[in-house]
Amino acid sequence: xxxxxxxxxxxxxxxxxxxxxxxxxxxxxxxxxxxxxxxxxxxxxxxxxxxxxxxxxxxxxxxxxxxxxxxxxxxxxxxxxxxxxxxxxxxxxxxxxxxxxxxxxxxxxxxxxxxxxxxxxxxxxxxxxxxxxxxxxxxxxxxxxxxxxxxxxxxxxxxxxxxxxxxxxxxxxxxxxxxxxxxxxxxxxxxxxxxxxxxxxxxxxxxxxxxxxxxxxxxxxxxxxxxxxxxxxxxxxxxxxxxxxxxxxxxxxxxxxxxxxxxxxxxxxxxxxxxxxxxxxxxxxxxxxxxxxxxxxxxxxxxxxxxxxxxxxxxxxxxx
Amino acid sequence: xxxxxxxxxxxxxxxxxxxxxxxxxxxxxxxxxxxxxxxxxxxxxxxxxxxxxxxxxxxxxxxxxxxxxxxxxxxxxxxxxxxxxxxxxxxxxxxxxxxxxxxxxxxxxxxxxxxxxxxxxxxxxxxxxxxxxxxxxxxxxxxxxxxxxxxxxxxxxxxxxxxxxxxxxxxxxxxxxxxxxxxxxxxxxxxxxxxxxxxxxxxxxxxxxxxxxxxxxxxxxxxxxxx
Numbered sequence: 249x250x251x252x253x254x255x256x257x258x259x260x261x262x263x264x265x266x267x268x269x270x271x272x273x274x275x276x277x278x279x280x281x282x283x284x285x286x287x288x289x290x291x292x293x294x295x296x297x298x299x300x301x302x303x304x305x306x307x308x309x310x311x312x313x314x315x316x317x318x319x320x321x322x323x324x325x326x327x328x329x330x331x332x333x334x335x336x337x338x339x340x341x342x343x344x345x346x347x348x349x350x351x352x353x354x355x356x357x358x359x360x361x362x363x364x365x366x367x368x369x370x371x372x373x374x375x376x377x378x379x380x381x382x383x384x385x386x387x388x389x390x391x392x393x394x395x396x397x398x399x400x401x402x403x404x405x406x407x408x409x410x411x412x413x414x415x416x417x418x419x420x421x422x423x424x425x426x427x428x429x430x431x432x433x434x435x436x437x438x439x440x441x442x443x444x445x446x447x448x449x450x451x452x453x454x455x456x457x458x459x460x461x462x463x464x465x466x467x468x469x470x471x472x473x474x475x476x477x478x479x480x481x482x483x484x485x486x487x488x489x490x491x492x493x494x495x496x497x498x499x500x501x502x503x504x505x506x507x508x509x510x511x512x513x514x515x516x517x518x519x520x521x522x523x524x525x526x527x528x529x530x531x532x533x534x535x536x537x538x539x540x541x542x543x544x545x546x547x548x549x550x551x552x553x554x555x556x557x558x559x560x561x562x563x564x565x566x567x568x
Numbered sequence: 569x570x571x572x573x574x575x576x577x578x579x580x581x582x583x584x585x586x587x588x589x590x591x592x593x594x595x596x597x598x599x600x601x602x603x604x605x606x607x608x609x610x611x612x613x614x615x616x617x618x619x620x621x622x623x624x625x626x627x628x629x630x631x632x633x634x635x636x637x638x639x640x641x642x643x644x645x646x647x648x649x650x651x652x653x654x655x656x657x658x659x660x661x662x663x664x665x666x667x668x669x670x671x672x673x674x675x676x677x678x679x680x681x682x683x684x685x686x687x688x689x690x691x692x693x694x695x696x697x698x699x700x701x702x703x704x705x706x707x708x709x710x711x712x713x714x715x716x717x718x719x720x721x722x723x724x725x726x727x728x729x730x731x732x733x734x735x736x737x738x739x740x741x742x743x744x745x746x747x748x749x750x751x752x753x754x755x756x757x758x759x760x761x762x763x764x765x766x767x768x769x770x771x772x773x774x775x776x777x778x779x780x781x782x783x784x785x786x787x788x789x790x791x792x793x794x795x
Contacts, residue, residue, distance in 0.1 A: 263678075267676050267678065268676075270679075271676060469657075470659055472657070473657050473658075473659060473670070474670070474674065475643070476617075476619075476646065476651060476657060477647070477651070477670060477671045477674065477718070477719075478643045478644065478645075478646040478647035478671065478674055478675070479643055479674045480640075480643040480644075481640070481643075483643075483674055566619075567619055
């Protein structure tokens with residue numbers, strides 16, 4: 249008896265869930281059908297959303313590519329260790345071996361005093377003048393290329409401090425000013441893209457909100473009738489929310505296509521330019537994660553915009 | 569089924585639409601609500617359907633004090649009441665079938681049940697052949713019958729009608745009243761606001777008369793005091 253009662257309770261729950269799902273599915277496709285009745289208007293709204301979202305999405309991809317390129321330049325930050333003159337050739341080579349063992353270090357090149365002088369004579373054109381000097385004025389140098397573990401500016405700076413503390417080292421120099429500047433600029437750009445994205449997201453929210461507001465006004469009579477015969481707020485709200493969902497989805501789709509198209513147009517010339525700099529560079533478009541984020545954001549904005557409109561305007565419509 | 573105790577309605581601005589109205593309608597009764605325009609007929613119906621709330625006094629519907637129904641419960645409250653309007657309030661972008669099915673869809677009936685009940689309701693108002701047509705192609709009387717079918721499709725215990733025959737000729741009006749009488753005979757409480765005195769006098773039902781918001785005459789009060 250108790251068992252059968254519970255069973256029928258379960259059945260009722262299952263039926264309830266089934267009905268609930270079915271109703272949502274119905275409204276899901278009903279709202280799509282409503283939109284397809286006015287394909288041009290729907291396309292216009294979706295295009296506005298698409299273009300507004302394509303801009304930050306495209307800039308995001310540009311930034312990602314720039315990061316990839318500048319990642320290659322990180323290695324250009326080199327540390328030069330000028331050794332004390334009292335350090336002889338053997339000690340210098342021992343130090344080189346010691347430093348090479350550090351995990352943060354990629355490569356260590358040793359330039360002996362004689363080699364440095366030779367190179368200087370060859371490159372500077374002061375060869376004869378230097379001959380006049382009794383003593384070699386140049387120190388021996390270790391040129392250190394930070395490894396992957398120290399590719400970020402802060403880590404490179406730490407490595408520099410570490411190396412500076414070796415007793416053999418006279419002066420430690422880091423040539424990374426321009427890398428830091430580049431990072432600073434990229435930081436600004438990244439933040440700019442973020443600000444732009446937020447502004448455009450708000451624009452999308454308002455566009456969807458306004459479109460849904462008009463839809464609500466157009467169907468005022470229907471809403472009144474629904475309320476008169478016992479439609480709950482949730483029931484009346486539902487088709488409008490799904491309409492917002494569809495606008496978001498279509499907008500995201502258009503943004504995706506726009507970004508993909510733009511990058512396929514740009515990729516040829518950019519690869520040619522990279523070739524002129526003797527660089528291997530492949531322009532990457534929207535990756536899977538970014539595309540997913542784009543769709544999620546556009547759908548959420550569509551839903552959010554319609555939620556705003558529905559929340560504000562449905563309550564105002566009461567049968568009188 | 570319906571009980572008004574000292575119910576008054578004052579609209580914002582100070583207009584008294586109803587003043588100290590008292591009456592009781594037992595289940596299964598059919599009554600007319602009459603009076604001049606602006607006497608408060610529509611307001612009285614609105615108080616029952618919770619389209620408006622009383623300013624003073626109480627209105628009980630089906631044993632429930634309407635003042636105690638919170639806003640979010642109003643839709644469920646209204647599902648127990650079938651309402652018929654003078655202007656039908658049909659949706660013209662949907663077929664007759666879809667119009668009548670709307671209360672069932674709202675209440676979440678399963679698909680098969682909806683088809684069965686809609687056809688039963690349309691049968692009662694003799695519109696079974698018109699399921700697929702749009703209301704705009706129907707005559708005024710037919711549209712009103714679609715409105716009635718929609719009001720009764722989920723078998724409410726209470727039917728309210730606001731000037732249901734307002735735009736109809738006498739023959740059609742009598743036809744509509746016959747439909748209402750049929751419902752009251754199967755236990756549905758029916759309250760009809762109308763100023764069609766000729767029609768009302770031709771029928772034996774209880775008549776409530778409003779004048780300037782006051783209940784001035786009640787033909788059936790004494791005989792119907794069973795709860």
